[in-house]
Amino acid sequence: QEPLVESGGGLVQPGTSLTLSCVANDLQITRFDRFVMAWFRRSPGKERQFVAAIGWFGVIQKFADFAKGRFRIARDDGKRTVYLQMDTLQPADTAVYYCAGGPQYSVTDLVGDYTYWGRGIQVTVSS
Numbered sequence: 001q002e003p004l005v006e007s008g009g010g011l012v013q014p015g016t017s018l019t020l021s022c023v024a025n026d027l028q029i030t031r032f033d034r035f036v037m038a039w040f041r042r043s044p045g046k047e048r049q050f051v052a053a054i055g056w057f058g059v060i061q062k063f064a065d066f067a068k069g070r071f072r073i074a075r076d077d078g079k080r081t082v083y084l085q086m087d088t089l090q091p092a093d094t095a096v097y098y099c100a101g102g103p104q105y106s107v108t109d110l111v112g113d114y115t116y117w118g119r120g121i122q123v124t125v126s127s
Contacts, residue, residue: 001028002025002118003024003025003028003101003117003118004024004099005023005025005099005119006098006120007022007023008121009121010123011124011125012123012125013125014125014127015089017085017086017089018085019086020083020086020097020123022037022081022083022084022099024037024080024082025080029116032101033057033077034056036053036054036101036104036114037053037082038051039084039100040098040100040111041095041096043092043094043095050109051063051067051084052064052067052071052084053109054073054107055106056105058074061073062108066092070086070088073085089125091126092125093123093125094123094125094126096123097123100114100117101117102115102116
């Protein structure tokens with residue numbers, strides 16, 4: 001069973017919005033509320049890139065520069081779910097988006113700080 005499962009991806013037109021969801025299973029992530037959750041993405045031919053992260057209780061949030069003002073991250077601990085709302089999408093946002101979780105307090109943008117990963121979900125922005 002995958003520790004994290006993403007959903008909500010697809011093909012959208014430029015300028016529109018899309019919300020990704022990521023659900024954590026309770027076998028491997030027993031205390032979801034004590035995990036920092038994050039989203040990364042990988043565009044064709046590029047390295048995995050940090051998008052956004054959210055800490056305990058959703059108080060501390062961190063965004064990549066390209067995501068500030070356009071993307072929002074939220075969590076629902078009762079549903080063991082983290083969301084990424086993306087507005088005003090552009091073709092440059094086309095990528096495979098990955099959900100990640102780390103059992104720590106610090107909200108970071110480093111791939112190595114996250115223990116669990118989803119398989120990723122494709123988001124394509126095209127007219």
